[in-house]
Amino acid sequence: MKLNQKIMALAATATLGFSGQTMALGTLAGTDITNAVTLDFEVSGAAQVQLSDDTTFRVDNKIDMSLANNTPAANTTAPGATETYTFRLVNEGNKEQRFKLALENSTAATSQNILIQTVTYAITAQNAGVSTLAGDEITVPVDGDVTYTAQFTFPTQTTAPANIADGETYNILATATAIEPDGSAITPDVATDKNDVANLATTDLNVFAEAATTDSAVYDGVISVLASTNIATASLEDGDGNGGPGITVKVINDPICNDPATNYSNYAGYVVGDVFACSATDAPAGYTPKAIPGALVEYTITTENTSTTTDADHLVYAHTLPATEGTLANVAVSVNGVAQTGTYVYETVTYNVNNSTASALQVNIETLPATETAVITFTAIIQ
Numbered sequence: 001m002k003l004n005q006k007i008m009a010l011a012a013t014a015t016l017g018f019s020g021q022t023m024a025l026g027t028l029a030g031t032d033i034t035n036a037v038t039l040d041f042e043v044s045g046a047a048q049v050q051l052s053d054d055t056t057f058r059v060d061n062k063i064d065m066s067l068a069n070n071t072p073a074a075n076t077t078a079p080g081a082t083e084t085y086t087f088r089l090v091n092e093g094n095k096e097q098r099f100k101l102a103l104e105n106s107t108a109a110t111s112q113n114i115l116i117q118t119v120t121y122a123i124t125a126q127n128a129g130v131s132t133l134a135g136d137e138i139t140v141p142v143d144g145d146v147t148y149t150a151q152f153t154f155p156t157q158t159t160a161p162a163n164i165a166d167g168e169t170y171n172i173l174a175t176a177t178a179i180e181p182d183g184s185a186i187t188p189d190v191a192t193d194k195n196d197v198a199n200l201a202t203t204d205l206n207v208f209a210e211a212a213t214t215d216s217a218v219y220d221g222v223i224s225v226l227a228s229t230n231i232a233t234a235s236l237e238d239g240d241g242n243g244g245p246g247i248t249v250k251v252i253n254d255p256i257c258n259d260p261a262t263n264y265s266n267y268a269g270y271v272v273g274d275v276f277a278c279s280a281t282d283a284p285a286g287y288t289p290k291a292i293p294g295a296l297v298e299y300t301i302t303t304e305n306t307s308t309t310t311d312a313d314h315l316v317y318a319h320t321l322p323a324t325e326g327t328l329a330n331v332a333v334s335v336n337g338v339a340q341t342g343t344y345v346y347e348t349v350t351y352n353v354n355n356s357t358a359s360a361l362q363v364n365i366e367t368l369p370a371t372e373t374a375v376i377t378f379t380a381i382i383q
Helices: 195-200 260-264
Strands: 006-008 032-039 051-058 059-064 065-069 082-091 097-105 118-122 137-140 145-153 169-178 206-208 222-231 247-252 296-305 311-318 325-335 343-349 361-369 373-382
Touching: 051 082, 051 206, 059 247, 065 169, 082 097, 082 137, 082 169, 082 222, 137 145, 296 311, 325 361, 361 373
Parallel strands: 059 206
Antiparallel strands: 032 051, 065 082, 082 145, 097 137, 097 169, 118 145, 169 222, 247 296, 296 373, 311 361, 325 373, 343 361
C-alpha cells in the first residue's frame, strides 16, 4: 500500500553500470528447448528404417529482482543537511527487463515520519555498460545490476514541516516495478495453462517470482526497500518544557525599600536571584520591593538544550529594553551554573546608558552543549 505520492522521478538521461552477462540465473526466456528420440529396430534380423520424434517447449519469463539499500546503516543527519542514499537493483530473472524506479515518503516504520520537502536526484555508474533510460524507467539485462544514488535535502526547523525535532525519523521508500518494454503494466499469466499445445511450444509466459518486501507483496512484480534517517539536532527550551528562550523578571529593590541616601543608589550587595531585604527604618513594616519608578528589576533568560547528543552553536541573544528602563547593568552568563567569561561569550554586552532611550543587550554564546542550560541575567532601573 503506497501512502504518499511519489516525490521525484529519475533524471531523463543517465549512465548506469551493469555486471557481466554470466547467466547465473538460468536459461533465457524464449529459449526453445527441443528433445529428440530415435528408435531402431529389426524384423527377422533385418534392420528397419529408423523412427524418430521430438518435442519442443519454450522457456517462460521468470520476472525476479532484488533491491538493496546500500546506504550506511547508522544514517543520522541534522535539519537542513543533504544526505545521499545508495540503492542497488539486480535483475534476477531470465530475460532483459524494464523497471520503473520510484522514491516516495513512507510511514512504514513505527517512528514519526515527516514528508521530504526538497529533493534532488542523480544517478551514477558503478560498473561498465550503458543502459537506456527514459523518465524513471530503466532496462536491465539478465544478471545485470544498477547502482543509483538519490540526494535528499532535509527541511530546517524554520521551514515546513515546522515540527522537525531531535529524534524524528525520515523514512524513504525506494521501489522498482517490472513493466513491459513500452512502459505498460505486466499481466502475469497466472491461470494460463502452459501445457496447452500453443503455449507449450510457441509462447513464453510471464511469471512474477520476486519475494515480499517492505511495502510490496510476494509475486506482485514490485520490489521495495526502506531507507531511514534519524534527525539529530539541538532542541532549545526555556527550562519548563516550552520552546526557548524563556525570560522572567523579578523586582529586586526600590527607593522605598532602601533609602537612596544610604545603600540604594548603587545597589550595594546585589546578588543574582536575591530580593533585597527592606530597611526597617526606610520602609513600612512588612514592605517588599515594588515595581515603581527607580526600582531595580532583574531579568533572567533561560535556555536548555534538551538534546542528548547534539550541541547548539552560535547562539545570539538580543534584547531591547523599553525606554522606561534605560539603564542596563549587572550582566552575567552561566552554563549549568558555571559562570562563563572570555571566549565563551565572544561578543561583549552592549547597552545604552542614556536613560531616555532603550538599552540594547546582545550576548553571543559559541556553544551550548547537549543537555546543558544557559542562563543570562541582567538588571535595569524603572524610569
